[in-house]
Amino acid sequence: MSHFSHIIFDLDGTLTDNTQGIKNSLKYALDKMQVDGYSEDIIDKFIGPPLQWGFSNLFGLNERNTRLAVEYFREYYSENGWHQNDPYDGILEMMAELDSMGKKMYVATAKFEKFANRIIEHFEMDKYIVQVKGADYNGKKAEKDGIISAVLKTNQLLPSSDIVMVGDTVFDISGGKENDLSTIAVGYGFGIEEELRKENPDFFADDVEELFEILSA
Known part of the structure; x- marks a missing residue:
């Protein structure tokens, strides 16, 4: 569990x-x-x-x-x-619940960091997120494993199975694994389920409700 x-x-x-x-x-x-x-x-x-x-x-x-x-x-x-963007149904409620449980939350995205911060603030997710880390402008730091590593380093977090990377693509799962973290693949995003499962994530969530059950356990 x-x-x-x-x-x-x-x-x-x-x-x-x-x-x-x-x-x-x-x-x-x-x-x-x-x-x-x-x-x-x-x-x-x-x-x-x-x-x-x-x-x-x-x-x-x-x-x-x-x-x-x-x-x-x-x-x-x-x-x-x-x-031209919307949170998935249940995401904001899930983040509020996780925050109330004392979970520390971060964002690691290949999106240009300025845009990522703009989106997080627009949907008022910033009150739950400790740090947003995205790609730099020239794209030289756009690899997901490096972005995840930067989140760990900035927040003085050592690799641990108590830290989990949650994402919808193979880049998220492989990036989490390369940083020795637990991983959750989500099936409601843009990734292909067969490819995601080949990466052997620790958990697979078909929807936001199932994701919350895993994260809140």
Whole structure:
């Protein structure tokens, strides 16, 4: 049974559903880059991983064009995309309950840190979150294992099974494991269940209610 004292959440696909904001920002960037002929399936795969990884691996852009596409993405996202977003049903209530139980909560996201903080404050999650750690502007620190490690270091936390990483993609689960933490994969976000289960997370939550049961045990 779990007894987690510290909880590190991913943001997109775990706390909030930002599908529309990311899709609109991506389509804006691809239009600016004159990239067409792509499928909706590729757009779905874009949500979750770092932007640089998505533009490079899914759309085959070289390093220079990847940097330019990221700039265009952020241009739209900073004005419109960030608020085309909503917390999943039950998330705010879950965080309030976990906070009342004395659980310490953090956010580790591949999203640009400025946007992540803006979203957390907009939905008033900041009253529950000790720290939000995101990617730096140039994307050189966008790998999830490094972001999680930075949260641990900043808060003087030693790797422990009492600390859990919660996320919806393989990057979240592998990042948690690389930092010797417990892991929970959530099935309601953007990840593919089969791929998530191959990462052997310690727990799998199909919905927010089940996630709360695991975290509050």
